[in-house]
Amino acid sequence: MKPIKFFNGELHLTNENNKCKQMNTKKIMECERERLNKLTNFRLPHSFWSIGMAVAAISIIVMFVRAFALDGDTEWLRELAKKGLLIGMLLMSISKDKEEDELTIKLRMQSYAFAFVVGVAYALIMPYVEFGVSNVVHSGGEAYKDLGDFQVLSFMLLVQLLCFHTLKRYR
Amino acid sequence: MHNTIKVERAILSLTQDDLAKKIGVSRQTINSIEANRYVPSTVLALKLSALFNKPVNDFFKLGDDD
Numbered sequence: 706m707k708p709i710k711f712f713n714g715e716l717h718l719t720n721e722n723n724k725c726k727q728m729n730t731k732k733i734m735e736c737e738r739e740r741l742n743k744l745t746n747f748r749l750p751h752s753f754w755s756i757g758m759a760v761a762a763i764s765i766i767v768m769f770v771r772a773f774a775l776d777g778d779t780e781w782l783r784e785l786a787k788k789g790l791l792i793g794m795l796l797m798s799i800s801k802d803k804e805e806d807e808l809t810i811k812l813r814m815q816s817y818a819f820a821f822v823v824g825v826a827y828a829l830i831m832p833y834v835e836f837g838v839s840n841v842v843h844s845g846g847e848a849y850k851d852l853g854d855f856q857v858l859s860f861m862l863l864v865q866l867l868c869f870h871t872l873k874r875y876r
Numbered sequence: 877m878h879n880t881i882k883v884e885r886a887i888l889s890l891t892q893d894d895l896a897k898k899i900g901v902s903r904q905t906i907n908s909i910e911a912n913r914y915v916p917s918t919v920l921a922l923k924l925s926a927l928f929n930k931p932v933n934d935f936f937k938l939g940d941d942d
Contacts (some may be wrong), residue, residue, distance in 0.1 A: 804902035
């Protein structure tokens with residue numbers, strides 16, 4: 706095999722066979738890039754927003770009914786309602802806007818970035834706030850405990866949805 | 877960046893809604909662009925250019941802070 710030459714910052718192999726291989730690698734990279742773009746830009750149709758809203762609303766109603774009207778072991782129902790709420794909010798979050806254009810895409814990205822940062826800050830600070838408040842209110846108080854996944858995820862989704870809605874209102 | 881889209885739109889007697897429909901965006905997006913709250917993509921700028929039949933430079937100008 707002939708030696709490898711560098712030209713314009715790109716790798717060029719002198720062997721004809723290796724040129725073909727390089728072309729294939731470029732095609733594969735391009736294909737991978739397109740696939741990644743498709744995956745990251747994936748959005749559900751707008752109709753899923755209503756479905757998500759319905760799922761989230763039903764889950765919240767189920768949570769209230771379970772807490773105030775049902776007796777016995779209904780822990781499974783609570784877990785189901787939690788999952789339902791997360792799925793509902795996720796559907797709302799990833800469904801397209803009624804008039805989806807580049808501005809709404811930008812606003813959605815802004816809202817995700819904001820929700821991510823606020824969510825991480827919430828997960829870091831909130832356990833100490835809860836710990837501090839419980840110790841002030843009850844003498845002795847509760848032991849320190851981290852937030853659960855449901856609390857963090859539902860908070861992040863809620864912040865994203867509210868932030869996106871607010872940004873859209875003031876666009 | 878500032879623009880004269882409102883003037884160009886008035887020359888063609890188009891409402892914000894008409895213009896939005898012609899280039900496939902929402903009315904609020906046109907409003908945001910006209911108010912200099914949003915800088916559109918090159919694709920959108922070229923669509924406007926084709927519609928107004930003028931170069932992009934004629935209705936988009938760089939501001940002092942750009």
